[in-house]
Amino acid sequence: MAISWYPGHMHKASKELVKIMLKTDAVIEVLDARIPESSCNPLLATIRGERPCIRILNKADLADSETTAAWAAYFSKLDNSACLVNGRDAQISRADIVNIAKKLIKKTDETLLIQGQIVIDGIPNVGKSTLLNQLTERKVARTGNEPAVTKGQQRVKLLEGWYLIDTPGMLWPKLEDQESAYRLAVTGTIRNTAIEVADIAWFLAELLMLEYPERLASRYDYVASDRGAEHFFDELAKLRGSIGRGGKADLNKTAEILLNDFRSGKLGKFSLEKPPT
Template sequence: MSVQWYPGHMNKARREIEEVMTQVDIVIEVLDARIPDSSQNPMLNTLRGEVPVLRLLNKKDLADKTRLNLWLDHWRGSETVLAHPFSTQDKADVNKVSQWVAQMVPHRGTAEKPIRAMIAGIPNVGKSSLMNALLGRRVAKVGNEPAVTKAQQKLKVTNGFQLLDTPGILWPKIENPDASYRLAVTGAVRDTAIDYEDVALVGLKFFMADYLDALVTRYKLKTVDADAYEVLKVIGSKRGALRSGGKVDMHKAAEVFLSDVRTGAIGPYVMETPEMIAREEILVEEAKALKEAKRLAKLAAAVPQRQQQQNREYRHDQSQPQQTDKQDDNQ
């Protein structure tokens, strides 16, 4: 799946992050608990260097706790990473943020030396909701569409704690196509940038493989066909996604299914595990190496026509016998 999602304001956001990173003490990265790895921005990891990061796995109520714990175990022990399940709707979680930040930056936190925290995250993970919850008032626009926040804001939580918001940024190219689909399934990509049916089928295959019981219960399926397309057709017929004549409207069926996935109507889930991501990273690197090898081979084979002609002319000249000018003795 090819997604164009690097508009000008996201490019500008990258430059802004580079400029202010040296001024912050900690990064608060809001992640989607359903896709803990795919919702990370590798560009942010590069830009932050050794700056510690507090990873808030937001929408914890929509996530499978067993799988989420695999990610908490994966990050546990890191000196620069602290991760917690989180919900902006849970006041207890919101109240703990200051405590978690202070734990990561013990040398600051006074009025003279407040902790300067940058809130970051890809679009539609809950950054604005977190800011509003921390400040106890509506200061950031909240929406269910990606890329709502487009301007940088500096806000005071307490005398010893400041927030620096950054626009939601996505990296120019996602090298792992599976991650692209996971982002699309959970709603990080604008729906106008994707093919609904295509994304729904990917999501449906995932639920059929990993959360079949929840799928069967949600749609009261008596049998489950091995073909995800046929299953989506059944879901569409059960949920009224029909055209005249009783034919299933597959686009509408896809909308129904993806809406259920994103709202948690099917049940809690996590689409990836550390072990799975490790395997995918190996495949991505192998694909990159193969692509580079093909590129170099193509360059080597694509000798410019002019150079080829010059080579032919040179070989022709070298094959001709040497001739000397004869002088006319009669002149």
């Protein structure tokens, strides 16, 4: 099944982002630290153009810290940009952002007194609104554990002379690389109504059995073998009581259990992508 999710509100959000960019000095692009490559929306680079970009590797508490540090080093070397790591266990502050923005934004003499405006953008459910609340130290934006919570832009004062704008999460019209699309789905970027949950969990089960069998052993006492994902789901269903007809796994319920465990970090920390060497 080809995965794609680009509803009308994202098209509208991209047009609104283009408009606000005219008065914007720098951009914070929030990436998912578990999938920094797949969570980088190519449309956003086009829309920000030459403006400085501060990439935030977010949800770093759910990713492998060494791989995240390698990604941060990689992104920091790119022109006109900086990269910070943020997560529930180590959080950046408004001072971090303002100090970096001051270094990156090249104002001419005439514009020196103009207020600094920074737009926060990124794919859905990556933690943009949570970051806005964290940086402003106020609960100004609604957040939620599902994609497309933020429906419109929200401008908030960060410090005297500095403003942040939260924006709705955006994907792009065609997800060309389907492996990468599955990684986006696994991390919770795509609405469950736009995909087959069982299909996504199947992809995850196969990945875990192949690359992280020890995680399945420690959480579910499951010994990965060549019996395939169907066997794994039947065993998980028995363990968690999500049995359907004929004693087989209720695939949707069992899929939700696996995805929730992965997304909440109960299966451990995962970095599904490595930076180019």
